[in-house]
Amino acid sequence: MKFLLMYNPVSGRANFKSNLAKIIKEFSKTNHEIDIYESKEPKDLEKVSAIESKHYDVFLVAGGDGTVNEVLNGMMNSEKKPILGLLPSGTANDIAAILGINKNIKRSLKIYFNEKPVEMDVNQLNExxxxxxxxxxxxxxxxxxxxxxxxxxxxxxxxxxxxxxxxxxxxxxxxxxxxxxxxxxxxxxxxxxxxxxxxxxxxxxxxxxxxxxxxxxxxxxxxxxxxxxxxxxxxxxxxxxxxxxxxxxxxxxxxxxxxxxxxxxxxxxxxxxxxxxxxxxxxxxxxxxxxxxxxxxxx
Ligand SMILES: [Mg+2]
CATH class of the missing domain: 2.60.200.40 (Tumour Suppressor Smad4)
Known part of the structure; x- marks a missing residue:
């Protein structure tokens, strides 16, 4: 499968960038492909995910709940929607916690490489x-x-x-x-x-x-x-x-x-x-x- 990792460099306290080498290494042990995109400004990921939805099978989102919300809004405005996978690295990571994904990247990737995705409801408040x-x-x-x-x-x-x-x-x-x-x-x-x-x-x-x-x-x-x-x-x-x-x-x-x-x-x-x-x-x-x-x- 083709993954796009989108991360927010200003989420949370730790620097997510330092994990990239480890993530690329884990991917190299599989048949999956990964591209990486760093968010440039607030709402950037909303635009990027709307455009890139049709090119990828999975969106891997690294950040907190706000980052996930940006990607969700981009995806929902696109016809083809990739599977959503989270790598929590924000201060508030409730969505990841609800889905049982913790900050251990290796363990999370194991879920993404081996588990079957599930269908989930999406809510809307006005737009x-x-x-x-x-x-x-x-x-x-x-x-x-x-x-x-x-x-x-x-x-x-x-x-x-x-x-x-x-x-x-x-x-x-x-x-x-x-x-x-x-x-x-x-x-x-x-x-x-x-x-x-x-x-x-x-x-x-x-x-x-x-x-x-x-x-x-x-x-x-x-x-x-x-x-x-x-x-x-x-x-x-x-x-x-x-x-x-x-x-x-x-x-x-x-x-x-x-x-x-x-x-x-x-x-x-x-x-x-x-x-x-x-x-x-x-x-x-x-x-x-x-x-x-x-x-x-x-x-
Ligand atoms: Mg419900």
Missing amino acids: RYFLYTVASGILSRISYDVTRRHIKKYGYFAYVIEAMKDFSHDYRYPVKVKYDHQYLSCECVMILGLSTNRVGGMSLVNFSESKLNDGLFELRFFKRAKSFWRFRLLSSFIRGGKKLREDIHLVSSKFEIETSSNVEWNVDGEYACKGNIVIKTQKKAIKVFASPKRKKRYF
């Missing part, structure tokens, strides 16, 4: 494609508000500091939701959508039982309670994303949400848009490589 999460409200800006300088210095802890700062703000926004011919409206402090039960490096075991190939997405509306809403929100997270009595949890393949024009939405940790949105799930839209254990659990 942007995403794989694993959508969020608005409290905590949702953290992933892109943290400066690269802080990530370099503190690593994952930079996100924790930003989260603590965010908790001092007051959040409250109205939403109207349409799904499966039903309507509801409420006032939220946060909306969190997940395709599995992992987000922000946490495993929310009580969030859902969702699969990555069922064509469905899950949205949790964390309502603005009259009192102690911060404490209630934290308690839900501490208990693995357990649903609180007043909150709403919906499962569907399409949600239409109306809200204030200043409400920001984040997909896969990247800023997407403000205001009203439509979320859709395309069943089994791409092929990905995953570890045997994760294939059993999520597919």
Whole structure:
């Protein structure tokens, strides 16, 4: 098979470039071919993957969730879609963790050389494609508000500091939701959508039982309670994303949400848009490589 390795030289703290020789050596032991492309600027990989989709069998993406999201958006705008394989090297690597791929490159390549790919759902928020999460409200800006300088210095802890700062703000926004011919409206402090039960490096075991190939997405509306809403929100997270009595949890393949024009939405940790949105799930839209254990659990 023909692989294109795309990597983001500014992802995470370590320099991915130092792994290239090792990767080329592993490929030389097989019949597979590999080309290598280094990202030149933000969104570069989106353009490159749209153009190169038809020339390759596998896109190997080295970086964090943001890098994967760029490649996904490029691929989805191309008719032929290569299989997606990840080499996590960012600060936030939730998508790779969901697929059971860790930072051990040799072990990951073994999966790509030997395992059969699986079909996976792709979600869409307005025009942007995403794989694993959508969020608005409290905590949702953290992933892109943290400066690269802080990530370099503190690593994952930079996100924790930003989260603590965010908790001092007051959040409250109205939403109207349409799904499966039903309507509801409420006032939220946060909306969190997940395709599995992992987000922000946490495993929310009580969030859902969702699969990555069922064509469905899950949205949790964390309502603005009259009192102690911060404490209630934290308690839900501490208990693995357990649903609180007043909150709403919906499962569907399409949600239409109306809200204030200043409400920001984040997909896969990247800023997407403000205001009203439509979320859709395309069943089994791409092929990905995953570890045997994760294939059993999520597919
Ligand atoms: Mg699902």
